[in-house]
Amino acid sequence: MSVQPAMPKSWRVDTKPHKFCPGCGHGLVLKALGQAIDELGIQDRAVFGCDIGCSLLAWDFFNVDTIQTHHGRTTPVITGLKRANPNLIGIAYMGDGGGYAIGSQHLVNAASRNEKITVILVNNTQYGMTGGQMAPTTLPGQKTETTPYGRDPEKTGYPTQGPEMVAAITREGAYVARGTVANLRQLKNYLKKALENQMAGNGFSFVEVLSTCPTNWRTNAEETWKMVEQELPKYFKVGEIKVPGQKEGEANG
Amino acid sequence: MPDKPIEGEKRVFMTGNEVVAWAALVSGADIMYGYPITPQNEIMHYWTRLAPKYGREFLQTEDELSAGFTTIGGVLAGRKAFTATAGPGNTLMQEPMSMAEAMRLPTVVVIQQRGGPSTATVIYSQQEVTMTTLGGNGEGLRIVYSTATHQELFDYTIKAFNTAWKYRFPTFILGDGYQAKMRESLTIYDPASRGIELVEAEPFFGKPGVPGVDRPPTQLRNTYNVEEELYEVLEGYFKDYEKIAPEVAEHEAFDVEDADLVVVSHGVVSRACKAAVKELRQEGIKVGYFRPITLRPLPVDAIRETANKARQFLVVESANGQLARLLKEAAFGCPVEMLSLFKPGVGITAEDVVSRVKEIAG
Numbered sequence A: 001m002s003v004q005p006a007m008p009k010s011w012r013v014d015t016k017p018h019k020f021c022p023g024c025g026h027g028l029v030l031k032a033l034g035q036a037i038d039e040l041g042i043q044d045r046a047v048f049g050c051d052i053g054c055s056l057l058a059w060d061f062f063n064v065d066t067i068q069t070h071h072g073r074t075t076p077v078i079t080g081l082k083r084a085n086p087n088l089i090g091i092a093y094m095g096d097g098g099g100y101a102i103g104s105q106h107l108v109n110a111a112s113r114n115e116k117i118t119v120i121l122v123n124n125t126q127y128g129m130t131g132g133q134m135a136p137t138t139l140p141g142q143k144t145e146t147t148p149y150g151r152d153p154e155k156t157g158y159p160t161q162g163p164e165m166v167a168a169i170t171r172e173g174a175y176v177a178r179g180t181v182a183n184l185r186q187l188k189n190y191l192k193k194a195l196e197n198q199m200a201g202n203g204f205s206f207v208e209v210l211s212t213c214p215t216n217w218r219t220n221a222e223e224t225w226k227m228v229e230q231e232l233p234k235y236f237k238v239g240e241i242k243v244p245g246q247k248e249g250e251a252n253g
Numbered sequence B: 001m002p003d004k005p006i007e008g009e010k011r012v013f014m015t016g017n018e019v020v021a022w023a024a025l026v027s028g029a030d031i032m033y034g035y036p037i038t039p040q041n042e043i044m045h046y047w048t049r050l051a052p053k054y055g056r057e058f059l060q061t062e063d064e065l066s067a068g069f070t071t072i073g074g075v076l077a078g079r080k081a082f083t084a085t086a087g088p089g090n091t092l093m094q095e096p097m098s099m100a101e102a103m104r105l106p107t108v109v110v111i112q113q114r115g116g117p118s119t120a121t122v123i124y125s126q127q128e129v130t131m132t133t134l135g136g137n138g139e140g141l142r143i144v145y146s147t148a149t150h151q152e153l154f155d156y157t158i159k160a161f162n163t164a165w166k167y168r169f170p171t172f173i174l175g176d177g178y179q180a181k182m183r184e185s186l187t188i189y190d191p192a193s194r195g196i197e198l199v200e201a202e203p204f205f206g207k208p209g210v211p212g213v214d215r216p217p218t219q220l221r222n223t224y225n226v227e228e229e230l231y232e233v234l235e236g237y238f239k240d241y242e243k244i245a246p247e248v249a250e251h252e253a254f255d256v257e258d259a260d261l262v263v264v265s266h267g268v269v270s271r272a273c274k275a276a277v278k279e280l281r282q283e284g285i286k287v288g289y290f291r292p293i294t295l296r297p298l299p300v301d302a303i304r305e306t307a308n309k310a311r312q313f314l315v316v317e318s319a320n321g322q323l324a325r326l327l328k329e330a331a332f333g334c335p336v337e338m339l340s341l342f343k344p345g346v347g348i349t350a351e352d353v354v355s356r357v358k359e360i361a362g
């Protein structure tokens, strides 16, 4: 008899098993988030906002009030909610396309205003839901449906360094980190800190998560894991980038 | 902190944008999210001056997409949130308002129409009728009040908050650049002093208890997996909308009983039409006056009744037939002949209307 690993308490059992493809990183990120919500005891006042993209599959994922909004617009929805009721804990959950392409001006401006919300951005280096097109985070040389010969940075630029950008434009009080589904204990820790930072009223909290999309990468288990463990961190440095109260350069993974 | 911005009634002389700010205040609006665009800017200017005195909030967002979506966030939190925009801002506003439509969220948006298409003029038009009534992808399940006077801007802004929260459809006040910027006298009042009860806002999110333990979680989405699922949801919405339409629809009319020709207009243009009809009547010409106040839902029964009696409708608007299209659909099958006086993006005077009627009469 196989023993099922325990689900986070804040997960909604009747909507499991979830709808992500086998091997998808979204499920792992949401597990870490569920554990963070449990450990902080905020299930009653957390609001989960998910974007268009594969994240929308999480619209009924938690036993938490949830809104599934438009592509790139989760940040302003959660901003508006948090401004109107600061007692709620607003979580905006999106993909790299939602956060860095169509919704980038919302991300930039929410970060600049130091909105007291938590943004979690899942970086799987392409647009999952629409079938694997190039994203701002696609690696140089990476093949996608719209870069069939590999991304040429001369023509389409280099991968967006999201957390680094957010760290550069936020002021004191912001929390910025990059985690990975290859290290869930660390990821949960970052997510918890990002939520605590909001609860303390310090400022904007942002966690990018390096994640897998075996379906669009067309990778088997071994290759998928090699990509997320070895290839992605070459371009995207895992670790804490900005921590309130710590001097720059002190933060680390 | 005083909680009543106005005690009883007060006679004032104000611009339309100032009127809107006062009306939102007495309607119990908690928070405005906005992005500057002429001619609605002063709504934000007055709101940011008045709001802190009454514990209300404001956020200037990065664009109208954000203004609309933050308004939605405010509504989800259970606050009377609103925004205001115009022209190309209204274009951007249609994306969030399509979502408000999909989720039946009581958003309130004030539109002060300017010229179009694109940036056009910053002054005036009636060219945002199609976009405001039917904009966005979807079917246009929303409520649109077209105001004609500053008094109406005040009255209907109060009403818009009540309608939105009562029926849960996105609600719009459709003004224009003239109404926004010109000054005129009106009476502002505490709604309670006139027996107007304010509909309470209710939180969608963050109700007491732990979701999944003490209560089901509130989970809203606007993406459906299969066609049938969406169809079923929409069928319910259409039924609701059909049911409330006759309760919500409003119009104003006079001298239509024996009229051969009825002048039909909306918003500020109807003031010129009203003056023209009175003048023409004095000259013994059998004209009538009809004005839909709600452009969505339209007062279809009243339009059809009038269209079955009169021989001709003269549709007058500062647009190239945006109101006329709505009327033609509403009056489909009625024997009325549709004539027009269209001046897209330009104001219309009583003289314009009088001479057009005389030209028709021969």
Ligand SMILES: Cc1ncc(C[n+]2csc(CCOP(=O)(O)OP(=O)(O)O)c2C)c(N)n1
Pocket: A052, A053, A054, A055, A071, A094, A095, A096, A097, A098, A099, A122, A124, A126, A127, A128, A129, A130, A135
């Ligand atoms: C305004 C708008 N443009 C385009 C789309 C189509 N669309 C749906 S999902 C998606 C990409 C999502 O990619 P990402 O944000 O990276 O999330 P992922 O699916 O990879 O998790 C796009 C472009 C849309 N829904 N709305």
Ligand code: SF4
Pocket: A019, A020, A021, A022, A023, A024, A025, A026, A054, A124, A128, A129, A212, A213, A214, A215, A216
């Ligand atoms: S397409 Fe990719 S990101 Fe989307 S659910 Fe499947 S594996 Fe996950």
